[in-house]
Amino acid sequence: xxxxxxxxxxxxxxxxxPSSAGExxxxxxxxxxxxxxxxxxxxxxxxxxxxxxxxxxxxxxSGLWKLTLFYxxxxxxxxxxxxxxWDDIEAKALRWTAQSPTSPAAHNVYxxxxxxxxxxxxxxxxxxxxxxxxxxxxxxHLKRSREYLxxxxxxxxxxxxxxxxMLMIAxxxxxxxxxxxxxxxxxxxxxxxxxxxxxxAIDYLVPKWHGNREEVEKFANFAVExxxxxxxxxxxxxxxxxxxxxxxxxxxxxxxxxxxxxxxxGVDDVLARYPDQWNMNNFAAFACLAGxxxxxxxxxxxxxxxxxxxxxxxxIKWFDSCKAWADRLGNG
Numbered sequence: 474x475x476x477x478x479x480x481x482x483x484x485x486x487x488x489x490x491p492s493s494a495g496e497x498x499x500x501x502x503x504x505x506x507x508x509x510x511x512x513x514x515x516x517x518x519x520x521x522x523x524x525x526x527x528x529x530x531x532x533x534x535s536g537l538w539k540l541t542l543f544y545x546x547x548x549x550x551x552x553x554x555x556x557x558x559w560d561d562i563e564a565k566a567l568r569w570t571a572q573s574p575t576s577p578a579a580h581n582v583y584x585x586x587x588x589x590x591x592x593x594x595x596x597x598x599x600x601x602x603x604x605x606x607x608x609x610x611x612x613x614h615l616k617r618s619r620e621y622l623x624x625x626x627x628x629x630x631x632x633x634x635x636x637x638x639m640l641m642i643a644x645x646x647x648x649x650x651x652x653x654x655x656x657x658x659x660x661x662x663x664x665x666x667x668x669x670x671x672x673x674a675i676d677y678l679v680p681k682w683h684g685n686r687e688e689v690e691k692f693a694n695f696a697v698e699x700x701x702x703x704x705x706x707x708x709x710x711x712x713x714x715x716x717x718x719x720x721x722x723x724x725x726x727x728x729x730x731x732x733x734x735x736x737x738x739g740v741d742d743v744l745a746r747y748p749d750q751w752n753m754n755n756f757a758a759f760a761c762l763a764g765x766x767x768x769x770x771x772x773x774x775x776x777x778x779x780x781x782x783x784x785x786x787x788x789i790k791w792f793d794s795c796k797a798w799a800d801r802l803g804n805g
Contacts, residue, residue, distance in 0.1 A: 496535045496751035497781070500542055507546025516569045516579070523578035527632055530666070536707075536747040541669055544634055547582050549589040559590045577632035580625040584638050587618035591645065599681070615645050633667035636660035640673035644682055653677055661699045671696045671708065672715045679720045689716060690730035697739075707746070710739030714755065723786065726763050733763040740768075750777055754784035761795035770799035 510519050525531070526540040533539060549562055566583040573579045591614035594607045603611075619642045622629060629635045640660065643653050653674075660670045671692075678684035678692055689712075696708040704711075713736055717725040725731060740756045757772035773796050780792040 496533055496749055497783070499533050500537075500545075503539060503542040504546040507543050511547045511565070511569075511582075514565065514568065516572050516576075519569070520573050520576045520578060523576070523632070527577070532747075534747065534749040535751045536711075536743065536749070538667060538669070540632075540634070540667075543578070544582070544585065547585070549586050549593070551589055551593040554593065559586075559593070562586055563590075575628055577629050577635070580621070580629040581632055581634040581638060584618045584622045584625075584629070585634075587614050587621065588638065588641055588645070590614045591618070612646075615642055618642060619646070630663075633660075633664035633670060636664065637667070637669045637673045640670065640677065644673075644677040647683070650683070653683075665699045666703055668708075668711060671712055672719075675712060675716055676719065679716065681720065686728065686730040690732075693731075705742035705745075706735070706739040707742040708739070710736050710743055710756070710759075714759070717759075723762060725759070733765060736763075737765065737768055740772075748775075751781060751784065754781040758785050758791070758795070761791075761799070766799050766802050769795055770802050773799055 507519065507522065510522070523540065523543055526538070526543055531539045533542070547566075549559065553559075563583070563586055566579070566586055569579040570576070570583055591611045594614070595603055595611040596607070618638070622635060622638060622642075626635070636656070636659070639656055640653075642648075643656060648656075657670075657674050660674075664670060674692060675689060676682065678688045680686065693709050693712040696712050697704075697706055700708045713725060713729065713731045716729060716731075717723075721728050726733065736759070740759070743752060744756065753772055753775050757769055757776060760768040760772055773792075780789060782789055785792045785795075
């Protein structure tokens with residue numbers, strides 16, 4: 474059955490994801506393909522896709538696990554408040570688990586939909602902004618997800634996504650630090666190179682939730698030690714890249730404890746393995762934000778074709794100003 478799934482996946486992917494596409498196009502193609510398969514309930518094909526991505530640890534040209542993109546394709550639309558929508562999408566996921574009871578992907582998808590249903594009630598704002606009536610359904614659906622994941626653990630934790638989901642729940646349910654740390658330690662022992670485990674842990678540790686800037690810095694160094702065998706210092710750059718996207722935005726070098734000198738070494742280690750244009754654009758933007766003119770000039774010189782607007786916070790003008798500033802190297 475696994476071989477059949479793999480063959481089906483390969484045949485579908487050749488048609489669905491053009492190998493010449495850029496990083497963002499690849500991401501969109503995978504996510505849209507997964508969403509279409511789920512919508513049409515082609516569960517065997519989904520299992521084949523997940524099995525292949527999981528067992529081979531296939532990555533995009535930027536280094537992102539394609540397994541992450543697989544799961545990103547099935548999430549539920551949190552802007553839709555209608556209970557029937559959520560009931561229907563849950564029922565669809567349960568049909569998948571019934572058809573493929575030994576599929577880690579099926580169980581993890583169902584659990585994630587419950588988490589998203591919880592957040593649909595709460596919203597993404599600060600706790601004081603949440604409507605009082607939202608707390609009970611938020612807690613209810615989180616509990617459903619956690620209990621389901623624990624009940625199906627023997628199957629579902631064969632996929633690193635299980636740990637990522639449990640860390641999402643740990644943040645949302647306000648687990649104490651010892652319980653959280655135990656989960657992290659177990660997760661990185663099982664799956665030390667699955668980026669999303671570290672990213673989900675960062676979500677717990679940022680100041681908005683249960684930590685502070687010093688704990689984020691400590692964890693970034695922990696991530697490097699756990700991944701050094703393959704990533705060298707690259708995880709330091711990746712952890713702060715993620716923290717910038719979700720917490721600090723353009724305030725990374727003022728509000729966090731990041732050390733640019735250390736991050737710059739991590740940037741070089743990432744680019745040594747993944748000299749992708751998405752990485753190049755983002756890291757050039759970080760160098761500019763950090764005020765490192767020489768590194769900005771070096772990385773911008775390696776950008777091929779037009780800059781990627783989303784790497785520059787949607788502003789080509791920012792790219793232009795960084796380039797003009799970097800080109801003045803040696804001229805004050």
